[in-house]
Amino acid sequence: MxxxxxxxxxxxxxxxxxxxxxxxxxxxxxxxxxxxxxxxxxxxxxxxxxxxxxxxxNHSFLHKFIRLLVISFVIYFEFTKKIIISFFDLNVGLYLRFLIAFLTGLFFGILFEIIIPKxxxxxxxxxxxxxxxxxxxxxxxxxxxxxxxxxxxxxxxxxxxxxxxxxxxxxxxxxxxxxxx
Ligand SMILES: [Zn+2]
Known part of the structure:
Protein backbone atom coordinates (compact mmCIF):
# COMPACT_ATOMS: atom_id res chain seq x y z
CA MET A 1 0.00 0.00 0.00
CA ASN A 58 -10.27 9.52 4.93
CA HIS A 59 -6.88 10.87 5.94
CA SER A 60 -5.28 10.99 2.52
CA PHE A 61 -4.22 14.34 1.11
CA LEU A 62 -6.25 13.69 -2.02
CA HIS A 63 -9.42 12.97 -0.05
CA LYS A 64 -9.18 16.30 1.77
CA PHE A 65 -8.21 18.15 -1.39
CA ILE A 66 -11.13 16.77 -3.45
CA ARG A 67 -13.53 17.50 -0.57
CA LEU A 68 -12.29 21.11 -0.58
CA LEU A 69 -12.84 21.24 -4.35
CA VAL A 70 -16.41 19.92 -3.93
CA ILE A 71 -17.22 22.47 -1.19
CA SER A 72 -15.68 25.34 -3.18
CA PHE A 73 -17.47 24.33 -6.36
CA VAL A 74 -20.86 24.16 -4.59
CA ILE A 75 -20.29 27.57 -2.94
CA TYR A 76 -19.32 29.07 -6.30
CA PHE A 77 -22.26 27.43 -8.07
CA GLU A 78 -24.91 28.41 -5.50
CA PHE A 79 -23.54 31.95 -5.02
CA THR A 80 -23.38 32.75 -8.73
CA LYS A 81 -26.31 30.69 -10.10
CA LYS A 82 -28.64 31.23 -7.09
CA ILE A 83 -30.32 27.78 -7.30
CA ILE A 84 -31.61 27.51 -3.69
CA ILE A 85 -32.24 31.27 -3.38
CA SER A 86 -34.51 31.24 -6.45
CA PHE A 87 -36.19 27.97 -5.43
CA PHE A 88 -37.36 29.37 -2.09
CA ASP A 89 -37.83 32.81 -3.63
CA LEU A 90 -35.64 34.38 -0.93
CA ASN A 91 -34.93 38.09 -1.14
CA VAL A 92 -31.69 38.54 0.78
CA GLY A 93 -28.62 40.75 0.51
CA LEU A 94 -25.21 39.83 -0.91
CA TYR A 95 -23.62 38.76 2.37
CA LEU A 96 -26.52 36.59 3.52
CA ARG A 97 -26.57 35.01 0.07
CA PHE A 98 -22.93 34.08 0.48
CA LEU A 99 -23.64 32.56 3.90
CA ILE A 100 -26.39 30.40 2.38
CA ALA A 101 -24.00 29.31 -0.39
CA PHE A 102 -21.33 28.61 2.25
CA LEU A 103 -23.68 26.43 4.34
CA THR A 104 -24.77 24.58 1.19
CA GLY A 105 -21.09 23.94 0.42
CA LEU A 106 -20.45 22.57 3.94
CA PHE A 107 -23.50 20.34 3.59
CA PHE A 108 -22.10 18.84 0.39
CA GLY A 109 -18.77 18.36 2.19
CA ILE A 110 -20.58 16.17 4.75
CA LEU A 111 -22.46 14.38 1.97
CA PHE A 112 -19.09 13.67 0.30
CA GLU A 113 -17.87 11.95 3.50
CA ILE A 114 -21.03 9.80 3.61
CA ILE A 115 -21.02 8.79 -0.07
CA ILE A 116 -17.34 7.76 -0.42
CA PRO A 117 -17.09 3.98 0.25
CA LYS A 118 -14.61 2.38 2.65
ZN1 LIG B 1 -4.72 2.88 -2.98
Missing part, protein backbone atom coordinates in the same frame (compact mmCIF):
# COMPACT_ATOMS: atom_id res chain seq x y z
CA UNK A 2 2.25 2.79 -1.25
CA UNK A 3 1.51 6.33 -0.06
CA UNK A 4 0.63 9.57 -1.87
CA UNK A 5 4.27 10.45 -2.65
CA UNK A 6 5.04 7.06 -4.22
CA UNK A 7 1.87 7.09 -6.31
CA UNK A 8 2.58 10.62 -7.55
CA UNK A 9 6.22 9.79 -8.32
CA UNK A 10 5.30 6.66 -10.28
CA UNK A 11 2.54 8.60 -12.10
CA UNK A 12 5.04 11.29 -13.16
CA UNK A 13 7.51 8.66 -14.34
CA UNK A 14 4.94 6.70 -16.35
CA UNK A 15 3.24 9.56 -18.23
CA UNK A 16 5.98 10.00 -20.89
CA UNK A 17 5.99 6.23 -21.47
CA UNK A 18 2.18 5.99 -21.78
CA UNK A 19 2.15 9.05 -24.05
CA UNK A 20 4.87 7.53 -26.27
CA UNK A 21 2.99 4.25 -26.66
CA UNK A 22 -0.32 6.07 -27.25
CA UNK A 23 1.11 8.31 -30.01
CA UNK A 24 2.89 5.34 -31.58
CA UNK A 25 -0.38 3.37 -31.77
CA UNK A 26 -2.20 6.38 -33.28
CA UNK A 27 0.62 6.65 -35.82
CA UNK A 28 0.29 2.95 -36.76
CA UNK A 29 -3.49 3.28 -37.11
CA UNK A 30 -3.06 6.49 -39.10
CA UNK A 31 -5.29 8.41 -36.67
CA UNK A 32 -5.14 12.08 -35.64
CA UNK A 33 -3.10 13.12 -32.58
CA UNK A 34 -4.63 14.96 -29.61
CA UNK A 35 -3.95 18.73 -29.45
CA UNK A 36 -0.73 20.00 -27.85
CA UNK A 37 -2.60 21.68 -24.97
CA UNK A 38 -4.44 18.44 -24.24
CA UNK A 39 -1.17 16.43 -24.21
CA UNK A 40 0.37 18.97 -21.82
CA UNK A 41 -2.69 19.02 -19.55
CA UNK A 42 -2.72 15.22 -19.74
CA UNK A 43 0.36 15.15 -17.51
CA UNK A 44 -1.58 16.71 -14.63
CA UNK A 45 -4.66 14.55 -15.21
CA UNK A 46 -2.59 11.34 -15.44
CA UNK A 47 -0.65 12.03 -12.22
CA UNK A 48 -3.86 13.04 -10.42
CA UNK A 49 -5.58 9.87 -11.66
CA UNK A 50 -2.69 7.75 -10.41
CA UNK A 51 -3.66 8.77 -6.86
CA UNK A 52 -7.41 9.07 -7.41
CA UNK A 53 -8.45 5.65 -5.95
CA UNK A 54 -7.15 6.81 -2.53
CA UNK A 55 -9.96 9.37 -2.45
CA UNK A 56 -11.59 6.60 -0.37
CA UNK A 57 -8.92 7.06 2.31
CA UNK A 119 -10.87 2.34 1.93
CA UNK A 120 -9.73 -0.20 -0.68
CA UNK A 121 -13.38 -1.09 -1.29
CA UNK A 122 -15.17 -0.73 -4.65
CA UNK A 123 -13.01 2.23 -5.73
CA UNK A 124 -9.91 0.00 -5.76
CA UNK A 125 -11.15 -2.21 -8.61
CA UNK A 126 -10.66 -2.59 -12.34
CA UNK A 127 -14.30 -1.59 -12.94
CA UNK A 128 -13.90 1.65 -11.01
CA UNK A 129 -10.99 2.50 -13.35
CA UNK A 130 -13.22 1.99 -16.41
CA UNK A 131 -16.08 4.03 -14.94
CA UNK A 132 -13.67 6.78 -13.88
CA UNK A 133 -12.18 6.93 -17.39
CA UNK A 134 -15.69 6.94 -18.87
CA UNK A 135 -16.65 9.91 -16.69
CA UNK A 136 -13.50 11.80 -17.76
CA UNK A 137 -14.22 11.04 -21.43
CA UNK A 138 -17.88 12.14 -21.23
CA UNK A 139 -16.96 15.18 -19.13
CA UNK A 140 -14.39 16.34 -21.68
CA UNK A 141 -16.76 15.64 -24.58
CA UNK A 142 -19.58 17.50 -22.82
CA UNK A 143 -17.26 20.48 -22.29
CA UNK A 144 -16.80 20.61 -26.07
CA UNK A 145 -13.48 18.78 -26.55
CA UNK A 146 -12.99 17.07 -29.93
CA UNK A 147 -13.45 13.28 -30.00
CA UNK A 148 -9.69 12.50 -30.28
CA UNK A 149 -8.97 14.82 -27.33
CA UNK A 150 -11.78 13.40 -25.17
CA UNK A 151 -10.71 9.84 -26.00
CA UNK A 152 -7.11 10.66 -25.06
CA UNK A 153 -8.13 12.17 -21.70
CA UNK A 154 -10.47 9.24 -20.96
CA UNK A 155 -7.86 6.59 -21.82
CA UNK A 156 -4.95 8.15 -19.91
CA UNK A 157 -7.23 8.65 -16.85
CA UNK A 158 -8.10 4.95 -16.94
CA UNK A 159 -4.43 3.93 -17.32
CA UNK A 160 -3.32 6.27 -14.50
CA UNK A 161 -6.02 4.84 -12.23
CA UNK A 162 -5.00 1.27 -13.15
CA UNK A 163 -1.34 2.02 -12.41
CA UNK A 164 -2.44 2.89 -8.87
CA UNK A 165 -4.37 -0.34 -8.40
CA UNK A 166 -1.53 -2.46 -9.80
CA UNK A 167 0.93 -0.69 -7.46
CA UNK A 168 -1.33 -1.32 -4.45
CA UNK A 169 -1.56 -5.01 -5.37
CA UNK A 170 2.14 -5.46 -6.10
CA UNK A 171 3.96 -3.43 -3.43
CA UNK A 172 4.01 -2.61 0.24
CA UNK A 173 5.72 0.47 1.63
CA UNK A 174 8.26 0.14 4.43
CA UNK A 175 10.21 3.13 5.77
CA UNK A 176 9.57 5.05 2.55
CA UNK A 177 10.76 2.18 0.34
CA UNK A 178 8.63 0.15 -2.01
CA UNK A 179 8.96 -3.60 -1.47
CA UNK A 180 7.46 -6.24 -3.72
CA UNK A 181 4.71 -8.31 -2.10
Missing amino acids: PNFDSHIRVGMFFYPIVLGVYLFILHLLNMGYPDEKVIAFGFFLFVLSSDMPDIDH HRGPLHTFWAALIYGGIMFSGAYYLGFKAENSAFLGIISTIGYLVHIIMDISFVEKNGKLIKR
